[in-house]
Amino acid sequence: MCALHQAALMSSDQMLLTLLDNGALPAIRDNKGMVALHYAAWQGHSASVQLLLQRNSPVNEQAVEGETPLHLACQHGHFDVVSLLLNQHADPTICNKSLRSSLDLACENGRTRVVELLLRSNLCQKLLEDSPTDTLDNSRTTCLHLAARNGHREIIQTLLHAGMNVNRCTLKGTALHEAATAGRTEAVKLLLDWGIDVNKPNSYDQTALDIVTKSASSGGTPGKDLKRLLKEASCAVYARALRDYSNVYDPGSLAFKEGDIITVLEQRTDGIWRGYVVQEGRMAKTGMFPANHVSIVDSKVLRPAGQCGGGQMFSQVPDLLPRGPPYSSSPASGHSALTQPLTATHSHSHSHNHSHSHTGGSDRGSLGSSGTDDSSSYSSGHYSSQLQQQQHQQQQHPGSFAYPPPPSSLLPAAVGGGFMPP
Numbered sequence: 001m002c003a004l005h006q007a008a009l010m011s012s013d014q015m016l017l018t019l020l021d022n023g024a025l026p027a028i029r030d031n032k033g034m035v036a037l038h039y040a041a042w043q044g045h046s047a048s049v050q051l052l053l054q055r056n057s058p059v060n061e062q063a064v065e066g067e068t069p070l071h072l073a074c075q076h077g078h079f080d081v082v083s084l085l086l087n088q089h090a091d092p093t094i095c096n097k098s099l100r101s102s103l104d105l106a107c108e109n110g111r112t113r114v115v116e117l118l119l120r121s122n123l124c125q126k127l128l129e130d131s132p133t134d135t136l137d138n139s140r141t142t143c144l145h146l147a148a149r150n151g152h153r154e155i156i157q158t159l160l161h162a163g164m165n166v167n168r169c170t171l172k173g174t175a176l177h178e179a180a181t182a183g184r185t186e187a188v189k190l191l192l193d194w195g196i197d198v199n200k201p202n203s204y205d206q207t208a209l210d211i212v213t214k215s216a217s218s219g220g221t222p223g224k225d226l227k228r229l230l231k232e233a234s235c236a237v238y239a240r241a242l243r244d245y246s247n248v249y250d251p252g253s254l255a256f257k258e259g260d261i262i263t264v265l266e267q268r269t270d271g272i273w274r275g276y277v278v279q280e281g282r283m284a285k286t287g288m289f290p291a292n293h294v295s296i297v298d299s300k301v302l303r304p305a306g307q308c309g310g311g312q313m314f315s316q317v318p319d320l321l322p323r324g325p326p327y328s329s330s331p332a333s334g335h336s337a338l339t340q341p342l343t344a345t346h347s348h349s350h351s352h353n354h355s356h357s358h359t360g361g362s363d364r365g366s367l368g369s370s371g372t373d374d375s376s377s378y379s380s381g382h383y384s385s386q387l388q389q390q391q392h393q394q395q396q397h398p399g400s401f402a403y404p405p406p407p408s409s410l411l412p413a414a415v416g417g418g419f420m421p422p
Contacts, residue, residue: 001030001031002024002028002030003015003019003024004016004019004020004024004025004026004028004036005030005034005035005036005039007019007036008036008037008038008039008040008043008048008052009039009040009042009043011040011043011045011047011048012048013045013047013048013051016036016048016051016052017051020051020055026052026055026056026057026058027057027058027061029061029063032063032064032065033062033063033064033065034063034067035057035058035061035069036052036057037049037052037053037057037058037059037061037069038061038063038067038068038069038072040052040069040081041069041070041072041073041078041081041085042069042072042073042076044073044076044078044080044081045081046080046081046084049069049081049084049085050084053084053085053088059085059088059089059090060089060090060091060094062094062096065096065097065098066094066095066096066097066098067096068090068091068094068102069085069090070082070085070086070090070091070092070094070102071094071096071100071102071105073085073102073114074092074102074103074105074106074111074114074118075105075106075108075109075111076109076111077106077109077111077113077114078114079113079114079117082114082117082118083117086117086118086121090102091123092118092121092123092124092127093123093124093126093127098139099139099140099141101127101143102118103115103118103119103124103127103143104141104142104143104146106118106143106155107143107144107146107147107152107155107159108143108146108147108149108150109150110147110150110152110155112152112154112155112158115143115155115158115159116158119158119159119162125163127142127143128143128159128162128163128164129165130165130168134168134169134170135169135170135171135203137171138171138172140170140171141170141172142164142168142170142175143155143159143164144156144159144160144164144166144168144175145168145170145172145174145175145178146178147159147175147187148175148176148178148179148182148184148187148191149178149179149181149182149184150182150184151179151182151184151186151187152187153186153187153190156175156187156190156191157190160194166191166194166195166196167196167197167200169200169202170202171202171203172202172203173200173201173202173203173206173208174191174196174197174200174202174208175187175191175196176188176191176192176196176197176198176200176208177202177206177207177208177211179191179208180208180209180211180212180226180230181208181211181215183226185225185226185229188208188226188229188230189229192229192233193276193285193286195263195276195278198230198233198234198236199234207230207234208230209227209230209231209234212226212227212230213227232265232266233265236263236264236265236275237263237264237267237296238261238262238263238264238278238296238297239261239262239264239273239275239294239295239296239297240259240260240261240262240294240295240297241256241257241258241259241260241261241262241293241294242258242293242294242295243258243293244256244257244258245289245290245293250288252287252288253287253288253289254274254275254276254277254285254286254287254288254289255287256277256289256293260277260278261277261278261297262275262276262277262278262289262294263275263276263277263278264294264296265286267291271290271291271292272288272289272290272291273288273289273290273291273294274286274287274288274289275287275289
């Protein structure tokens with residue numbers, strides 16, 4: 001280490017100026033391959049950095065281990081120094097021998113302000129994109145994986161808001177694998193809220209839940225909350241919204257549009273479910289919603305976004321929940337569509353239809369009613385004929401047909417005590 005390096009390390013601006021005025025070369029390297037700018041950036045002294053830059057110090061010089069001055073400034077969170085270096089065209093995409101870029105080091109060490117500054121550079125945008133090199137060997141990682149491994153929630157959100165793929169994968173798996181392996185429960189929660197694929201395996205065919213379970217069986221002590229979160233998410237089912245829903249009076253509710261795909265995390269017996277809307281690259285808020293606004297879909301036929309014309313495709317599976325429009329409470333039923341127990345679907349339909357079978361009036365808007373204006377044009381005999389035809393078609397193609405029960409006023413007289421749908 002020469003005198004110029006020592007002056008930069010000690011942040012002695014006067015000594016630096018004296019040495020430079022007397023012929024000291026700012027590009028001279030020590031035995032570690034570092035120039036004076038490396039030491040000034042490491043110490044975070046803006047005045048020393050600016051002085052060296054004015055004397056044409058090389059800004060992208062790499063040391064023996066591959067670090068540039070920008071690497072050191074980002075690693076230690078020196079915001080002003082990073083800004084000075086970027087203004088002098090420091091390259092944030094250069095990697096050291098550990099294959100870490102300046103952005104990687106900032107994310108790994110929790111330097112949120114520096115990460116936000118780096119992401120303003122167009123050069124950093126390509127670091128957010130999926131790359132074929134991600135799966136070359138086990139030494140490969142990404143800034144998102146590093147942030148997740150160290151539990152830096154703000155940086156995870158910053159990267160995802162900047163457009164990084166939440167399901168980006170290395171040989172070790174997704175960022176969820178990294179967070180779960182390190183026991184970062186809060187990071188796991190955040191990634192799950194962003195809709196990360198909890199069942200995506202790593203190169204060893206292990207999911208994040210498999211890793212946590214194995215850790216527990218081998219004597220590790222993963223948190224109970226972590227195991228519960230992963231197990232709950234791995235058992236989630238998917239549903240498609242049948243109509244728009246929002247409740248401005250309940251901050252804990254989930255708002256969605258017709259056609260949205262919802263990940264259902266909890267199916268309560270009172271007909272109120274919990275889940276979040278599947279939104280690629282956007283924050284997914286978890287909330288409660290009425291079950292009769294959605295229809296369960298088969299998660300086995302999900303295809304990744306980008307392979308199906310810009311969206312996920314789902315096939316319909318049998319769904320036995322009442323799917324009629326919301327109905328108001330009545331003295332006969334004593335229930336509403338939002339609070340009807342799922343286990344009492346058939347019995348409630350039976351008692352409700354029976355209560356109207358002697359009135360001869362219409363029960364449009366009640367549970368199971370199709371609610372169409374032309375329903376009165378059907379005679380009971382015509383409906384029975386159609387019902388037999390539909391039952392035959394359903395036997396030929398099970399799971400492809402779902403018909404609501406007829407209005408009670410149109411039931412054949414022979415049915416008597418009410419109608420139970422097939």
